[in-house]
Amino acid sequence: MERTWTTALAGKIGQLVRLMGWLHRLRQHRNVSFLVLRDAKGLAQIVVEDPALVERVAALHAESVLAVTGVVVARPEAPGGVEVHQPVFDVITAASEPPPFDLFRPRLPAQLPTILDHAPVALRHPRHRAYFQLAAALTGGFRATLRDLDFTEIQTPKLVAGATESGADVFPVDYFGQTAYLAQSPQFYKQMMVGVFERVYEVGPVFRAEPHDTPRHLNEYVSLDAEMGFITDHTEVMAVLSRVLAGMLGAVRAEAAAALTLLELELPEVPAAIPSLHFTEAVELVSTATGEDARHEPDLAPAHERWLGDWAKREHGSDFLFVVGYPMRKRPFYTHPDPHRPDYSNGFDLIFRGLELVTGGQRLHRHEDYLTTIAARGLSASSLAGYLDAFKHGMPPHGGFAIGLERFVARLVGADNIRETTLFPRDLHRLTP
Amino acid sequence: MERTWTTALAGKIGQLVRLMGWLHRLRQHRNVSFLVLRDAKGLAQIVVEDPALVERVAALHAESVLAVTGVVVARPEAPGGVEVHQPVFDVITAASEPPPFDLFRPRLPAQLPTILDHAPVALRHPRHRAYFQLAAALTGGFRATLRDLDFTEIQTPKLVAGATESGADVFPVDYFGQTAYLAQSPQFYKQMMVGVFERVYEVGPVFRAEPHDTPRHLNEYVSLDAEMGFITDHTEVMAVLSRVLAGMLGAVRAEAAAALTLLELELPEVPAAIPSLHFTEAVELVSTATGEDARHEPDLAPAHERWLGDWAKREHGSDFLFVVGYPMRKRPFYTHPDPHRPDYSNGFDLIFRGLELVTGGQRLHRHEDYLTTIAARGLSASSLAGYLDAFKHGMPPHGGFAIGLERFVARLVGADNIRETTLFPRDLHRLTP
Numbered sequence: 001m002e003r004t005w006t007t008a009l010a011g012k013i014g015q016l017v018r019l020m021g022w023l024h025r026l027r028q029h030r031n032v033s034f035l036v037l038r039d040a041k042g043l044a045q046i047v048v049e050d051p052a053l054v055e056r057v058a059a060l061h062a063e064s065v066l067a068v069t070g071v072v073v074a075r076p077e078a079p080g081g082v083e084v085h086q087p088v089f090d091v092i093t094a095a096s097e098p099p100p101f102d103l104f105r106p107r108l109p110a111q112l113p114t115i116l117d118h119a120p121v122a123l124r125h126p127r128h129r130a131y132f133q134l135a136a137a138l139t140g141g142f143r144a145t146l147r148d149l150d151f152t153e154i155q156t157p158k159l160v161a162g163a164t165e166s167g168a169d170v171f172p173v174d175y176f177g178q179t180a181y182l183a184q185s186p187q188f189y190k191q192m193m194v195g196v197f198e199r200v201y202e203v204g205p206v207f208r209a210e211p212h213d214t215p216r217h218l219n220e221y222v223s224l225d226a227e228m229g230f231i232t233d234h235t236e237v238m239a240v241l242s243r244v245l246a247g248m249l250g251a252v253r254a255e256a257a258a259a260l261t262l263l264e265l266e267l268p269e270v271p272a273a274i275p276s277l278h279f280t281e282a283v284e285l286v287s288t289a290t291g292e293d294a295r296h297e298p299d300l301a302p303a304h305e306r307w308l309g310d311w312a313k314r315e316h317g318s319d320f321l322f323v324v325g326y327p328m329r330k331r332p333f334y335t336h337p338d339p340h341r342p343d344y345s346n347g348f349d350l351i352f353r354g355l356e357l358v359t360g361g362q363r364l365h366r367h368e369d370y371l372t373t374i375a376a377r378g379l380s381a382s383s384l385a386g387y388l389d390a391f392k393h394g395m396p397p398h399g400g401f402a403i404g405l406e407r408f409v410a411r412l413v414g415a416d417n418i419r420e421t422t423l424f425p426r427d428l429h430r431l432t433p
Numbered sequence: 434m435e436r437t438w439t440t441a442l443a444g445k446i447g448q449l450v451r452l453m454g455w456l457h458r459l460r461q462h463r464n465v466s467f468l469v470l471r472d473a474k475g476l477a478q479i480v481v482e483d484p485a486l487v488e489r490v491a492a493l494h495a496e497s498v499l500a501v502t503g504v505v506v507a508r509p510e511a512p513g514g515v516e517v518h519q520p521v522f523d524v525i526t527a528a529s530e531p532p533p534f535d536l537f538r539p540r541l542p543a544q545l546p547t548i549l550d551h552a553p554v555a556l557r558h559p560r561h562r563a564y565f566q567l568a569a570a571l572t573g574g575f576r577a578t579l580r581d582l583d584f585t586e587i588q589t590p591k592l593v594a595g596a597t598e599s600g601a602d603v604f605p606v607d608y609f610g611q612t613a614y615l616a617q618s619p620q621f622y623k624q625m626m627v628g629v630f631e632r633v634y635e636v637g638p639v640f641r642a643e644p645h646d647t648p649r650h651l652n653e654y655v656s657l658d659a660e661m662g663f664i665t666d667h668t669e670v671m672a673v674l675s676r677v678l679a680g681m682l683g684a685v686r687a688e689a690a691a692a693l694t695l696l697e698l699e700l701p702e703v704p705a706a707i708p709s710l711h712f713t714e715a716v717e718l719v720s721t722a723t724g725e726d727a728r729h730e731p732d733l734a735p736a737h738e739r740w741l742g743d744w745a746k747r748e749h750g751s752d753f754l755f756v757v758g759y760p761m762r763k764r765p766f767y768t769h770p771d772p773h774r775p776d777y778s779n780g781f782d783l784i785f786r787g788l789e790l791v792t793g794g795q796r797l798h799r800h801e802d803y804l805t806t807i808a809a810r811g812l813s814a815s816s817l818a819g820y821l822d823a824f825k826h827g828m829p830p831h832g833g834f835a836i837g838l839e840r841f842v843a844r845l846v847g848a849d850n851i852r853e854t855t856l857f858p859r860d861l862h863r864l865t866p
Contacts, residue, residue, distance in 0.1 A: 020829070152566065
């Protein structure tokens with residue numbers, strides 16, 4: 001007999017169906033018991049009246065895997081408006097222990113470390129599962145939008161010979177007796193690939209050996225990267241990013257509607273023109289409003305990003321805000337300066353609900369500019385030889401951006417800690433499960 | 434003026450257009466010269482008659498980046514049937530050196546090590562570029578087919594606490610003073626996620642510290658992984674794999690048609706039913722035909738895979754062949770035995786044109802079966818604690834497969850060495866570029 005998804009029951013009233021899934025909950029009453037079965041799509045309520053059957057089911061631990069055959073009955077007061085009656089159970093796999101926490105509560109009744117210790121079980125909770133349905137939809141929307149814009153997908157190596165971003169924050173790997181490093185970003189490779197495909201994107205892991213123990217940092221995360229050639233400046237990159245964000249949120253609406261309902265989420269709108277402030281304007285606003293003089297800082301403090309996020313919401317009704325033209329001295333060596341104000345960059349951050357979500361900008365494209373900046377910053381041209389090769393041989397003006405996937409989900413669902421929206425987080429203290 | 438792609442010229446005869454791209458080739462004749470410009474999509478021939486202009490262009494190294502404005506003229510004998518006349522050139526970026534090899538030759542005139550040393554330039558060659566257009570289309574087809582079959586995309590960590598496949602072949606990472614390892618596969622995580630989404634897939638890097646220096650091995654490659662729950666046995670996994678292969682090749686036809694034409698490729702058909710041999714039948718066939726007694730080997734030798742590939746082509750007209758039921762002793766500990774012949778597994782390989790392309794099978798799903806096999810194989814249950822947690826709490830019968838992306842492209846294009854179809858290969862001797 002073919003399997004029916006729990007979410008398809010409402011269309012099968014009066015029919016005999018076969019469900020398969022996990023024993024989510026059993027509520028025993030004097031005359032009748034209710035078993036809630038969970039499958040990949042949803043939940044179904046099964047009415048068990050036969051005392052012998054109730055006893056058999058009650059002997060199973062929650063999370064046992066069952067097949068249930070029964071008749072679908074309309075019941076307006078039941079969840080989803082249907083129930084399954086006259087059930088026959090097959091135990092596919094009996095759980096050997098009860099779960100470490102009740103999965104049927106609206107929120108997992110456990111602290112974050114316990115949830116993370118038991119991730120294989122915790123992720124089965126409908127709310128946690130929904131986070132990763134959002135992540136899958138966002139990722140799909142990222143790719144689909146860029147494919148429509150003539151971008152080509154690439155997969156670049158994660159074992160590399162040196163740092164791409166900051167030299168200190170790389171993980172060393174014992175590579176057949178040599179030292180390799182884990183890529184902090186696909187930055188160099190996506191730039192090189194602009195010489196091949198002009199427009200490229202990659203979805204992949206990045207590794208940051210930052211010894212930060214904060215609710216915002218991970219040591220491994222998923223980066224959604226794009227890079228494009230033949231641009232005039234960073235504003236074209238920002239325009240593509242705006243379309244990508246709209247495409248990502250559109251994919252969530254289209255493909256993760258059930259997750260949105262379950263999480264009771266309002267998705268943000270991407271404004272036709274995302275409000276934009278120059279870095280100098282942003283620090284001026286913050287300094288005037290807060291009385292803290294941020295005018296000589298090379299970067300925005302987290303509290304100032306939050307203030308600017310509130311400002312964008314208040315003044316422009318926007319959850320998104322571009323801050324453009326960060327000082328060159330805090331941006332990586334490949335950053336292109338603003339030709340009119342060379343102490344400032346053609347680089348931007350996108351702040352989403354008060355947190356930096358995307359970093360991007362125009363990159364240097366002339367070989368001689370790379371040699372100059374590498375010398376000025378005291379970097380080693382020889383360790384960058386492979387990368388510089390691309391620039392010797394003709395590269396167009398180009399730029400791109402990188403979106404942190406887990407961070408995007410965390411801000412969308414209002415998670416306090418990015419670990420909640422990370423499948424199996426890696427941090428200073430955690431390498432398992 | 435808006436940019437025109439080289440491939441769109443045939444629709445713009447008589448119009449003034451602006452092209453952008455790389456100086457692919459300059460052919461100088463006494464009265465006229467021909468400049469070939471390459472962009473991300475193709476090539477265009479530009480006729481240069483003005484001697485001053487020829488001199489200016491001839492002073493540039495190949496691979497300089499240009500914008501060219503000119504008039505499109507029909508010219509049946511020119512490549513693509515069109516030429517651009519009366520050109521005006523803007524040099525966007527002058528190359529600072531000539532390329533290490535001529536990119537305009539039908540094949541790159543260099544040995545593989547030279548090609549790999551200069552990958553950022555070599556990948557610009559239309560033939561090499563086409564390999565990665567195939568890879569992008571195959572990857573897109575993999576995802577699209579599985580999404581249609583209710584699979585959910587996941588991204589699992591690459592920094593892990595131990596080995597998943599063979600204990601010897603892992604790269605150690607210095608992780609804040611602890612030792613972490615690079616994931617040899619997403620095997621454990623995709624299985625755990627069957628408990629969450631039932632059907633999952635992942636496209637991501639895998640790392641194998643195998644000290645093999647062969648044309649078939651890489652130390653980092655892209656694995657296309659899928660895993661599905663509520664199966665009867667491995668044959669359902671094989672059925673999904675067949676649909677996935679058809680979807681991948683269909684995506685190549687739909688999205689990489691120009692690459693197929695350029696490479697003069699015939700894509701294989703996926704038969705409605707891929708021929709299948711039990712391992713014991715396969716070794717019997719090989720032993721009888723070759724006179725080499727392979728009957729007591731636990732695995733197929735590369736030469737025997739080649740022989741079987743030829744056999745499938747000859748006997749069944751198929752480029753694909755399933756070999757099913759490999760001996761348990763050579764399969765990983767999570768392999769599900771054949772209930773009727775417990776020395777053999779519910780595992781399979783898919784041989785494509787004589788090379789193992791996919792490995793898959795049914796996995797154990799009962800917690801007690803894991804404990805038994807872990808004890809019997811002398812593995813450590815404590816180092817597998819996080820993984821085993823999933824099985825304590827109810828897992829359905831499940832199975833899955835993994836496709837090696839670079840290997841698939843290599844077999845499709847007939848590359849002698851997998852490094853040719855790997856974006857920036859990593860091997861015993863190569864970590865750069």
